[in-house]
Amino acid sequence: MxxxxxxxxxxxxxxxxxxxxxxxxxxxxxxxxxxxxxxxxxxxxxxxxxxxxxxxxxxxxxxxxxxxxxxxxxxxxxxxxxxxxxxxxxxxxxxxxxxxxxxxxxxxxxxxxxxxxxxxxxxxxxxxxxxxxxxxxxxxxxxxxxxxxxxxxxxxxxxxxxxxxxxxxxxxxxxxxxxxSSEVIGKMIHTAIDKRKRREWVRIYLAECDAKRLQPISPPLAAALASLSDQVRIVPVADDESGTCIIEMPDEIIDASASTQLSNIRGIVADVPADAPRQKFEIGGGGPGRVPQYDSTGL
Incomplete structure (x- = not known):
C-alpha cells in the first residue's frame, strides 16, 4: 500500500x-x-x-x-x-x-x-x-x-x-x-467611452493602420463621440502596433489597447483558483496610462 x-x-x-x-x-x-x-x-x-x-x-x-x-x-x-x-x-x-x-x-x-x-x-x-x-x-x-x-x-x-x-x-x-475588420477598433473605442460625462476635448491615439481602417466612422461611434465632446480628434501613430487605442481627456487617460487588456486578463486569470466561480471581464475599462507625445495634426 x-x-x-x-x-x-x-x-x-x-x-x-x-x-x-x-x-x-x-x-x-x-x-x-x-x-x-x-x-x-x-x-x-x-x-x-x-x-x-x-x-x-x-x-x-x-x-x-x-x-x-x-x-x-x-x-x-x-x-x-x-x-x-x-x-x-x-x-x-x-x-x-x-x-x-x-x-x-x-x-x-x-x-x-x-x-x-x-x-x-x-x-x-x-x-x-x-x-x-x-x-x-x-x-x-x-x-x-x-x-x-x-x-x-x-x-x-x-x-x-x-x-x-x-x-x-x-x-x-x-x-x-x-x-x-474595422468594427473591432470601433467597438473598443465605444466600450471605453461608454457612460462617461462630457469633456472639453478628446484625443484618440490609434495605430496608423487601424486609423485608416476606421474611416469612415460608423454612425453609432460618431454619435457616441459627439455626445462625449464637440472637439474629438483621432491621431494616427505610425510606430504603434495594431490594436493600440489610448484615449486622452483633460482629466483622464484610458489605455484600451488590445495588448493591455489581454495582459490584464492574463494576470487576473492566473490568480483565480480552479474552483472559483466564473467572473465577467469587460474589455475597455478606464485606468491610468501614458500620455503619448506625438506631433500629428490628426484626422
Missing part, C-alpha cells in the same frame, strides 16, 4: 510542448504608403488573401479545441489508470487478509474447541475475522481518499495548461480580428 501511494502522490510527469508563439502569430502585412495606396489597384492575389484571412481564425479555434480535448483525454486516462491500479491492489490485499483472518480464526477455533467447545471457538474466530475486515475497510477508505486528492491535484495542473492555451488562442483571435 505505501508503494502504491508513492506512485499516486508522485505521478510521472509527461512533458508537454506548447506551440511556439511565433507559429501562432500571422505575418504582419506591409502597409503601402499613402500615395501608392491611393494610386495602385488591388491585385487579385491580394483580394484572395484578404478573403482567406477570416478562415485563419476558424483554424486557430479548431486547433485550440484539439489541444484542449487532448489534455482532457490525457487527464482522464491518468485518473482511470490510477483508479484501476488502486482497485486491483486493494482487492488483492483484501483477499489476502480475509484468507489470513479465516485461517487464524479456524486455527484459534480449533484450538479453543478442544478446551471450551467448538461453538465458542467458532464465535471467537468469527469475531476476529470481522475485526480484521473492519480494519481493512478503514484502511482502504483512507487510501482511496488520498488517491482522490492526488487526482484532483493532477487535474488542477491540467487546468493551468488549458488556461495558458485559452489565453494564447484569445491573442491569436484578437490579432486576426484587428486585421480583418
Amino acid at each position: 505505501p508503494n502504491l501511494w508513492k506512485y499516486i502522490a508522485h505521478p510521472k510527469a509527461e512533458p508537454y510542448q506548447f506551440t511556439e508563439a511565433a507559429e501562432l502569430l500571422t505575418d504582419e502585412p506591409q502597409m503601402p504608403s499613402s500615395e501608392t495606396a491611393e494610386d495602385a489597384e488591388p491585385l487579385p492575389e491580394e483580394e484572395a488573401a484578404l478573403s482567406e484571412e477570416p478562415s485563419e481564425s476558424t483554424d486557430t479555434l479548431r486547433y485550440a479545441e484539439v489541444q484542449a480535448d487532448r489534455l482532457l483525454r490525457d487527464a482522464k486516462r491518468q485518473a482511470e489508470a490510477i483508479r484501476e491500479q488502486a482497485k486491483r491492489e486493494a482487492e488483492q490485499q483484501l483477499a489476502e487478509l480475509r484468507e489470513q483472518a479465516r485461517k487464524e480464526g479456524y486455527d484459534a477455533g480449533f484450538s479453543e474447541g478442544e478446551k471450551d467447545g467448538a461453538a465458542k471457538a467458532e464465535a471467537e474466530g468469527r469475531q476476529r475475522y470481522q475485526e480484521r475486515c473492519d480494519a481493512l475497510s478503514a484502511e482502504v477508505s483512507r487510501f482511496l481518499e488520498r488517491a482522490s486528492d492526488a487526482l484532483e491535484q493532477q487535474l488542477e495542473r491540467n487546468v493551468g495548461e488549458m488556461r495558458d492555451l485559452a489565453i494564447a488562442v484569445a491573442e491569436k483571435v484578437v490579432s486576426v480580428s484587428l486585421k480583418s
